[in-house]
Amino acid sequence: MNTDTVGSASRTLEDALDLWSGDGGPFSPALLAGLDTASAFPADACRALDQVGLADHYVPVRHGGKLDSFPEVVALMRSVARRDLTVAIAHGKTFLGAVSVWVAGAPETAEWLGRQIGEGAAVCWGLTERGHGSDVLAGELTGVRGAEGWRLDGEKWLINNATRSRVACVLARTSPDGGARGFTLFLVDKRQLPADRYRHQDKIRTLGIRGADISGLSLHGAVVPPTAVVGEPGQGGEIVLKALQLTRTACAALSLGAADHALALARRFVLERTLYGRPLADLPLVRDTLARAATRLFLAEAVTAVATRAIHVIPQEMSVVSAVCKAYVPTLVDELITQVGELLGARGYLTEVFEHGAFAKLERDHRIVPIFDGTTAVNRQALIAQFVRLGRSYGKADRAAAQRLADLVSTKLPEFAPERLRLAPPAGCTLTQAVPELLRQVRGLYKDDEGLTSVLDEFQAVCADVHAAAAAHRPQRGMPGTDSFWLAERFEWCFAGAVCLMLLTHLPGDRPQLLLRACLELVVENLVPSQPGRHETFTAVAPYVLDTTDPPTLFGRDQETTLW
Structure with missing residues (x-):
């Protein structure tokens, strides 16, 4: 990864977004609020992003685009989401719709799609259907092989950009019995279909992202050529599961952008609003609440940074x-939004009094993020299925694991290798395997800090208990029990704690060390409710939110390119 290029791309986009956010610009808060009220698509904003070349960063370099780093995609999408989630979701859907093609690895198909995106084509991902929800392998849209290619019949529903897209990546049942090898992905170029062979369904009214094109697509005897197959026939299910590993990670950009926006609104409000003759920002409770909200952002940022780099290092x-x-990450940001909403009070719900109702809009908009690309429950179920391997590998890091950890925080990333993606990890999770060794290293670095030592002791004990429970887990038929989902949530907090430990050993400087220690205290507070984070820790965090006009970030503006 060329970090200079990444930094340049981010700065170019940020400068453009700042310009467009002025009165009359396509990202003007007043304009976007009006579009939301009218449930109108933000066409001008998406067009502006096309003109600045954002879509080129959705296409890998090897296929004619500018994408050579997944952290770059997250950083760019976060910048857009920081201004407006509806726009980020509407434009970024092309990246999600195209990922299956990058994963499948067929050069000719990928280069063709890369050219289409470069020419301004929007791409949608037709996975879900009415009545089947997240169970994409229950889909009923069929693909039947014929003399001229494949005939597609059926409906895809609740699809982002289903109507506005030029190309649809559609999952079809190609074996009557379905199953793991019974589905195939097809690239459907609507321009090549007779008008009577497909139909766009009406836009669906939604609570949030009101202006987004959430609709559906029906295919009726739509014949596509053999070259429309993504990968090989029967590989659709496997390709989708691997593609979801990338899109689920990229969705964190939407949450980070929403968190940035929420904190910016809160900062502006508490500095301008007075109570008892002084700014709200001077009140200890307000400062503590804002600092705890910001710590959630720093923790979400740390997990996202490591996760996006893991795509390259440990796919x-x-x-x-x-x-x-x-x-x-979306769960953490939902909590942050709730905390910020308590600070804003009524102004968080009024649409014409404070910032054009921006907070109420982002709160509604963000509710869709935990649902995209698999709900929170679906993702926790995926963790539950891997409990035994994760639990039994705890603390068994080898020399190779130590090198993988070092690579996760080094500046240069290896090229993404989609062929290395797996449906299950061969040897567990490197980060959690290394927790005992990371604890030893952090204790050595901070041996005189009694407060941190106590936090480390608590984390060590609870992390060991969580992994012991995972190792003892016994799979069962059907939906796992409530206790399994609770354990999956606790595993997420252990993973986040491991990220904090790793970054504490690698990131120099007082700023990241202070903020990471606050993050670690928040982790322990959630794993061990009897151990709340120390008030003085969050008191020290507050200035990093209040004393800057830039969005708060764990890494600092001068260090962004080291992990992003």
Whole structure:
């Protein structure tokens, strides 16, 4: 990865977004609020992103685009989401819709799709159907092989950009019995279909992202050529599961952007609003609440940074890492939004008094993120299925694991190798395997800090208990029990704690060390409710939110490119 290029791309987009956010610009808060009220698609904003070349970063370099780093995609999508989630979701869907093609690895198909995206084509991902929810392998849209290619019949429903897309990546049942090898992915170019062979369904009214094109697509005897097959016939299920490992991780960008926006609104409000003759920001309770909310952002940022780098470094473990990232980060940001909403009070719900109702909009918009690409429950179920391997490998890190950890935080990333993605990790999760060794290293670095030592002791004990319970887990038929989902949630917190430990050993400087220690205290507070984070820790965090006009970040503006 060329970090100079990544930094340049982020700065270019940030400068453009700042310009467009002025009065009359396509990202003007007043304009976007009006579009939301009218449930109108943000066409001008998406067009502006096309003109600045954002879509080129959705296409890997090897296929003619500019994507050589998944952290770059997350950083760019986060910048857009920081201004407006509806726009980020509407435009970023092309990345999600195309990922299956990058995973499948067929050069000719990938290069064709890369050209289409470069020319401005939107791509949608037709996975879900009415009545089947997240169970994509229950889909009824069929693909039947014929003399001229494949005939597609059926409906895809609740699809982002189903109507506005030029190309649809559609999962079809190609074996009557279905099953793991009974589905195939097809690239459907609507321009090549007769008008009577497909139909766009009406836009569906939604609570949030009101302006997004959430609709459906019906195919009726739509014949596509053999070259439309993504991968090989029967590989659709496997390709989708691997592609989801990438898209679930990328969805964290939406949550980070929403968190940035929420904290910016809260900061502005508590600095401007007065109570008892002084700014709200001077009140200890307000400062503590804002600091705890910001710590949730720092923790979500740390997990996302490591998860997106893991795509390059340990792709074979992404079935675990992506499930944690998708279940954990949006949940953490939902909690942050709730905390910020308590600070804003009525102004968080009024649409014409404070910032054009931006907070109420982002709160509604963000509710869809935990549902995208597998709900929180679906991702925790994916973790539950891997409990035994994860539990039994705890503390068994070898020399190779130590090198993988070092690579996760080194500046240069290896090229993404989709062929290394696996449906299950061969040897567990490197991060949690290394917890005992990471604890030893952090204790050595901070041996004189009694407060941190206590936090480390608590984390060590609870992390060992969580993994022992995972190792003892016995799979059962049907939906796992409530206790299994509770254990999956606790595993996510252990993973987040492991991220904090690893970064404490690698990131120099007082700023990241202070913020990571606050993150670790938040982890222990959630794993061990009898051990709340120390008030003085969060008191020290507050200035990093209040004393800057930049969005708060764990890594600092001068260090962003080291992990992003």
